[in-house]
Amino acid sequence: MTVAVKDLSQDRQKQMIASHYARLSRAGQEGRKVVYTFVPGNLTELLNNLGLLPVLPEINALQSGMRGKTGEYIQVAEKAGHSEDVCTYVKADIGMLKSGNLGPTGEPLPRPDLLLLSYTGCFTFLKWFELLKREYDCPVVMLHVPYQGDGQITPAMRKYVSDQLRDVVIPALETLAGRKVDYDLLSEQLALSARAEEDLVWVLESAKHRPSPIDAYFGGVYYIGPIFTSFRGTTDAVEYYQLLRQEIQQRMDQGLGPVTPEGTLSQEKFRIVVEGPPNWTSFREFWRMFYGEGAVVVASSYTKVGGLYDRGFRHDPTQPLDTLADYCMGCYTNLNLPDRINLLEKYIHDYSADGFLINSVKSCNSFSAGQLLILRELEKRTGRSGGFIESDLVDPRYFSAANIKNRLESYFQMVDAKRARA
Amino acid sequence: MSLETLESAPATGALAELVAHATRLYEDLELKGVRDWKAQDPSRRAIGFLPVYVPREVIHAANALPVGIMGGGDQIEIVRGDSYFQSYICHLPRSVIELAVSGRLAALDGLVFPSICDVIRNLSGMFKVLLPDRWVHYLDLPQNFDRESGGRFYRHEMATIAKGVSALTGVEVTNERLSASISLYNENRRALAQLQQMRVASPWQVPATEYYLLLRASYVLPPQEHTDLIRRYMQLSAASGRVEQDNIRVMVRGAFCEQPPLGLLRTLERAGCYLVDDDLVLGARFIPQPIAQDGDPWQALVDAFLYHTLPTASKYDVQASKEADLVQSVKEVRADGVLLMAPSFCDPALLDQPMLAHALEKAGIPFTSFKYAEDTGQFQVIREQAGTFADAIKLWGTT
Numbered sequence: 001m002t003v004a005v006k007d008l009s010q011d012r013q014k015q016m017i018a019s020h021y022a023r024l025s026r027a028g029q030e031g032r033k034v035v036y037t038f039v040p041g042n043l044t045e046l047l048n049n050l051g052l053l054p055v056l057p058e059i060n061a062l063q064s065g066m067r068g069k070t071g072e073y074i075q076v077a078e079k080a081g082h083s084e085d086v087c088t089y090v091k092a093d094i095g096m097l098k099s100g101n102l103g104p105t106g107e108p109l110p111r112p113d114l115l116l117l118s119y120t121g122c123f124t125f126l127k128w129f130e131l132l133k134r135e136y137d138c139p140v141v142m143l144h145v146p147y148q149g150d151g152q153i154t155p156a157m158r159k160y161v162s163d164q165l166r167d168v169v170i171p172a173l174e175t176l177a178g179r180k181v182d183y184d185l186l187s188e189q190l191a192l193s194a195r196a197e198e199d200l201v202w203v204l205e206s207a208k209h210r211p212s213p214i215d216a217y218f219g220g221v222y223y224i225g226p227i228f229t230s231f232r233g234t235t236d237a238v239e240y241y242q243l244l245r246q247e248i249q250q251r252m253d254q255g256l257g258p259v260t261p262e263g264t265l266s267q268e269k270f271r272i273v274v275e276g277p278p279n280w281t282s283f284r285e286f287w288r289m290f291y292g293e294g295a296v297v298v299a300s301s302y303t304k305v306g307g308l309y310d311r312g313f314r315h316d317p318t319q320p321l322d323t324l325a326d327y328c329m330g331c332y333t334n335l336n337l338p339d340r341i342n343l344l345e346k347y348i349h350d351y352s353a354d355g356f357l358i359n360s361v362k363s364c365n366s367f368s369a370g371q372l373l374i375l376r377e378l379e380k381r382t383g384r385s386g387g388f389i390e391s392d393l394v395d396p397r398y399f400s401a402a403n404i405k406n407r408l409e410s411y412f413q414m415v416d417a418k419r420a421r422a
Numbered sequence: 423m424s425l426e427t428l429e430s431a432p433a434t435g436a437l438a439e440l441v442a443h444a445t446r447l448y449e450d451l452e453l454k455g456v457r458d459w460k461a462q463d464p465s466r467r468a469i470g471f472l473p474v475y476v477p478r479e480v481i482h483a484a485n486a487l488p489v490g491i492m493g494g495g496d497q498i499e500i501v502r503g504d505s506y507f508q509s510y511i512c513h514l515p516r517s518v519i520e521l522a523v524s525g526r527l528a529a530l531d532g533l534v535f536p537s538i539c540d541v542i543r544n545l546s547g548m549f550k551v552l553l554p555d556r557w558v559h560y561l562d563l564p565q566n567f568d569r570e571s572g573g574r575f576y577r578h579e580m581a582t583i584a585k586g587v588s589a590l591t592g593v594e595v596t597n598e599r600l601s602a603s604i605s606l607y608n609e610n611r612r613a614l615a616q617l618q619q620m621r622v623a624s625p626w627q628v629p630a631t632e633y634y635l636l637l638r639a640s641y642v643l644p645p646q647e648h649t650d651l652i653r654r655y656m657q658l659s660a661a662s663g664r665v666e667q668d669n670i671r672v673m674v675r676g677a678f679c680e681q682p683p684l685g686l687l688r689t690l691e692r693a694g695c696y697l698v699d700d701d702l703v704l705g706a707r708f709i710p711q712p713i714a715q716d717g718d719p720w721q722a723l724v725d726a727f728l729y730h731t732l733p734t735a736s737k738y739d740v741q742a743s744k745e746a747d748l749v750q751s752v753k754e755v756r757a758d759g760v761l762l763m764a765p766s767f768c769d770p771a772l773l774d775q776p777m778l779a780h781a782l783e784k785a786g787i788p789f790t791s792f793k794y795a796e797d798t799g800q801f802q803v804i805r806e807q808a809g810t811f812a813d814a815i816k817l818w819g820t821t
């Protein structure tokens with residue numbers, strides 16, 4: 001029975017993704033317009049409302065990483081003049097583009113009819129689309145999303161974003177789509193978003209339970225898939241999260257730990273909070289280093305990059321533009337550093353974590369700059385053990401398995417020793 | 423080995439004194455000069471700002487001195503700063519943290535961190551944690567250049583800065599005060615534009631290091647004093663009898679944030695390159711033209727930012743025109759070639775480079791690129807690279 005429910009949610013996600021790529025491959029024949037855009041601060045409801053098809057270059061880079069392609073793509077980009085110092089998502093994408101732009105199905109992805117640049121939480125997005133603009137020569141529409149520098153969303157910030165949505169983004173999308181936004185439909189979509197968000201939060205918070213029925217990082221990245229990409233605001237997403245919730249409820253009822261690639265984790269030895277993105281090129285190997293030690297990630301910041309819902313935000317169907325603005329401004333990397341520290345501290349307490357670990361990725365200054373201060377502050381405030389490892393998102397040259405494994409092993413020993421003393 | 427390795431004749435007499443004064447200001451990492459300025463009037467305050475640009479007029483109008491924080495260069499030993507940053511993050515934030523935790527920024531009553539990249543952005547939060555008693559503000563410069571949305575937002579941001587600084591000085595930023603500050607900074611803009619013209623016309627009279635030191639001085643001196651300094655420098659240098667060397671004329675792009683050490687600029691000149699244009703200390707001339715002085719001063723600052731700032735990697739290139747701007751600038755300053763030099767691990771500058779390089783290639787403009795850090799100590803490789811670049815241009819007009 002457990003297996004059946006699990007299969008349903010996984011199958012459902014697979015079907016959703018497959019049908020999205022099928023739509024993309026038919027886009028040319030069917031005359032559907034394609035918009036490239038980013039995960040944090042995405043405007044999926046609007047795109048779907050207008051029948052536009054999103055492509056997310058970060059997801060392409062991530063999937064290429066998991067398929068072992070990015071080493072080659074990054075080299076292609078570096079040969080074309082890109083520095084070895086910069087974000088490897090960008091280089092993986094440029095390299096993929098220069099190698100035929102083949103998507104995960106092996107078919108070429110359609111070219112963009114428009115680049116929708118909303119760069120919540122990272123300046124590199126801006127450069128990324130400047131680069132793509134030179135490759136595709138299609139229009140770019142920019143949504144500037146201000147940063148929560150003072151730890152809050154002010155009315156001026158909200159107005160700035162919603163004005164841009166109304167005056168710049170929506171008119172451009174409408175022109176591309178050849179039709180107007182249907183605001184009644186948009187409200188319905190936003191209500192669907194909120195329903196899925198509610199269930200996603202339930203799923204993520206299930207990790208407060210002992211043993212945790214989920215791994216909120218390695219498993220978490222699968223759970224956020226639909227809502228962070230093309231499906232927020234759809235019935236597909238609502239149904240997926242309902243299924244997932246049922247499945248996890250069952251695991252919890254049965255006292256089961258999280259599913260790993262090698263089956264259910266039988267003994268939860270360490271409960272860990274993780275800050276920073278995972279590595280994609282050696283994802284399974286990286287994961288094994290955790291579950292092999294009996295470590296379960298009970299909360300992570302990475303699963304909040306495409307939307308931070310566990311502090312109460314839900315899309316509000318009655319205020320479509322303001323709510324989209326608040327969503328964009330609320331994504332994790334748009335929080336200032338003190339607020340990130342506060343959030344992680346809360347996770348450590350709320351999820352009864354034994355310690356926390358930072359995976360610092362070379363690519364991503366947005367995440368990484370300041371993480372050593374986060375480490376110190378969290379250690380100081382919580383008294384729990386902090387660990388620090390370095391890798392990269394999709395550049396295999398920066399995943400040193402032996403080194404990371406060593407560090408993790410010593411880290412878990414440290415957590416153990418500290419716990420024994422407590 | 424370079425064909426010509428002559429650099430501009432060193433300054434002598436009054437000119438040498440002026441350059442020595444500018445050098446002392448540059449080396450004053452303890453901000454002693456700022457403290458002296460504050461000591462003259464107990465109501466005075468000093469506000470630090472990070473690269474690239476902040477509207478200094480607003481800070482000045484609130485009776486505070488805007489002080490540019492450009493890192494520690496090669497002048498400080500990083501004792502604690504490195505423990506705050508991973509090896510793959512540029513150097514500037516670690517020296518800025520070093521300055522802060524070692525107490526060298528104590529003269530500053532507040533700090534403004536403009537939106538330029540994720541490192542400076544996150545650094546603002548680190549300052550909030552590390553210096554909780556200090557007023558720390560993140561300035562979100564608009565990337566939407568529409569007057570109604572970006573403009574209105576920016577106006578609000580400036581009002582927030584005015585409020586924050588006024589709370590420290592007790593001086594409200596009235597329209598009159600703001601207009602007076604704009605007028606002072608406009609004078610400064612005119613003087614800097616004249617200095618730039620002089621450099622383009624006769625770069626041997628404005629050696630790269632001296633030009634650079636003068637720009638840096640604008641980050642610690644009150645505007646009027648800085649304007650006087652530039653004017654005096656121009657007179658003295660014009661009369662100094664320096665003679666032209668057989669150097670090529672180069673333009674520098676990519677050095678808008680973390681600054682190269684002085685030795686690197688000297689090396690470029692020794693390798694046979696006159697710098698006729700660059701983006702060092704860019705905030706000092708980010709708005710090169712005087713700002714409108716009639717009408718609403720706030721709106722004038724908004725419009726100047728939206729419509730008259732120079733292109734740079736940290737600013738969204740709405741019209742995708744940075745390449746055309748670059749090629750045009752090369753023509754205007756009659757540069758023989760371009761040095762694309764960027765700090766190591768600087769995402770904005772390094773992500774911009776392929777676009778700029780492509781444009782230069784297409785336009786047949788010679789260029790070479792290299793990376794540096796503010797504390798680069800070995801210049802041999804750069805000297806050879808720049809020397810070879812200069813030689814090739816001298817011999818064949820191309821590389």
Ligand code: SF4
Pocket residue numbers: 058087088089090121122123124125363364365366367393
């Ligand atoms: S810097 Fe980080 S957030 Fe930005 S594009 Fe790269 S990986 Fe994504």
Ligand code: SF4
Pocket residue numbers: 512513514515538539540541542679680765767768769770771
């Ligand atoms: S040098 Fe570049 S990456 Fe570093 S702080 Fe400056 S702009 Fe940001």
